[in-house]
Amino acid sequence: MLTAEVRHGPLRAVPAPAKIVVVIALGLLCAVSSSRVLLGGVVGLGAVALVAARPVWRRLGGLAGWWAVALVVTAGMQLVTRDAAAATGSVLRMAALCLPALAVMASTTPEELLDVVLGATRPLRRAGLATHTLALTVALTIRFVPELVDQAQTLRDAQRARGLRPAVLPVTVPLLLRCLDRSRTLSEAIVARSFFDRSEHP
Amino acid sequence: MNEVVKARAVAEVALFAALIVALGTVPSLYAFGLAVPLTAQTLGVMLAGAVLGPKRGSAAVAVVLVLVMASLPVLSGGRGGVAVVVGPTGGFLLGWLPAALVVGLVARRALCLPTRYRVPGLVVACLAGGVVVDYALGVPWWAVVTHQDLALTAGQAVAFLPGDLVKAVLAGMAAAAVHRQLGQRSHDHAGHALRGDGVQDVAGGEVLTEPVGFSGAVEVGRAGDQQVPAGGERDQAGDLDR
């Protein structure tokens, strides 16, 4: 899940933390600003960055498509309920928010982004957050997603075999109970494998 | 043992985060004999709060958000990345965090109610967090991103309300079923009646601050849904407080 195709380009050289900060800063700026000039500028910048990032559309296509649909629908609604000026405003703002974000996603691997996000939580150590524990939690989550999907599928198939349409409760309730069961043995395994015996945990 | 308790928190948070992601991947599920299928991911968010409690439930959501920010395709439809967060549904997504917190806080109260009020209580908990809080954050953000006025956006949001209301009801019912199974297991083991204080588990060092062990059937599922299988080797849930 963490491996993803990212092509070489000028944006690859920019460190991931910088890219994330820029996207968030631009995002906040464009969210509050109504200046056509500013928004237009960011759209232009974002488009250039996205092209420069040489996106792998297999990876980003779904998301870009979803954005495009949202954009078209919103513009349509604005045209119907208000006027062309309002519609343009919506399109500009949405594009200004979307393009830089897509550019960053196209030019950064999930692993790098994960490092940035986990690294950003390091200051929270003072508030009691153990970053190694967070890293383990994230890894465990990624580890168990496919197993849970399989279990859900088995439960759905069991429903089908009885001639029923797969329903929410008969699938989610057993799944929940198994998760709670599993968390018990899993917690013993984490301790048995010396996770809390590391030198960072005094 | 203190370490096993800490590890239990890690394990529960991770498994529920994985559950939220997995529920976004599983194809649609049906409910109440309706013809329209639902995607169960937001159900997972509400369940995290209702089953694990406010702290661990919102921690599970936080882990999912970390994965989203790392642009992993964990949201339903295989979406992920900072582009979703800055998008029209970004507010609903970030709103999951306070939503799970609120669901957990209200669920804690709901579990102190007499048996027949538990399911409605848990449904109210899921509505409070999963609908009220989430929409309170999601709708304004949506309006800001799309540059529409709030009223128009709220009008658009109403279209999603019926589905989310159904999900909140289902989440409440599912959480009630889970707590009932856990309560029965604990009841079998120790014959505890309703208690408001802590139960120390020497083997696991758990402290359960919720009353457990209630009798009385809770109607789970309808329209031909199979009954939840009786609990075998079930353990006590992590308490709704740590």
Next chain:
Amino acid sequence: MTLPRFELDDVCVRHDGCTVLRVDHLVLDERRIAVVGANGSGKSTLLRLLDGLVAPETGSVRLGALDTVRDGRQVRQQVGFCFQDPADQIVMPVVADDIAFGLKNRGVPLAGRDAQVAAVLDRFGIGHLAQRTAATLSGGEKQLVALAAVLVCGPATVLFDEPTGTLDLARSLRFAELLADLDVQAVVATHDLDLLDGFDRVLVLDHGRVVADDAPGPALTAYRDLAVWAARC
């Protein structure tokens, strides 16, 4: 070679007011030790006491001079635990990372880790699984990965909780062979009586107490008598 020596002294473990396990005095220092008994007899608890996963309410559990509660860290360096469902102890998404997990926790630097992981994978003939995700493994493969992950840390003792519980006959036999070749002390909680060929000592537990403690032959006779009696009641 001197084998590790576990000593339980006046140990009592309780859960929700019930006594789960009660042992007055027990010394375990043989090479192959089995613990048999019905579900709920206390075998899993006994195993977990040896690793410091469970703390006794009274008394003490020692590994040599180490106390399993006070010196848990050192005890766990020397004792590995294989759980009934290997999926429950595989923690990392990728096999190689999971095997390295225990080494990382023990402070082994990266270069050393890679070498040791490769070595243990080769030893079990599962080198081809190194970059696979855990979820794609079969049950038998998961068990090997879980065992490899435990053995790579070089424990002197490995505790097995129902290792053949989820396996079919062929796999169980293969596991028995694997177990016979392992150069560690093994304490195995099991229902699978065929596994006990070649064991040095068998403890029979019933309702939290050791009711028989002998060589496999006599101990299993006692276990069978117990089971017959229980079935009649």
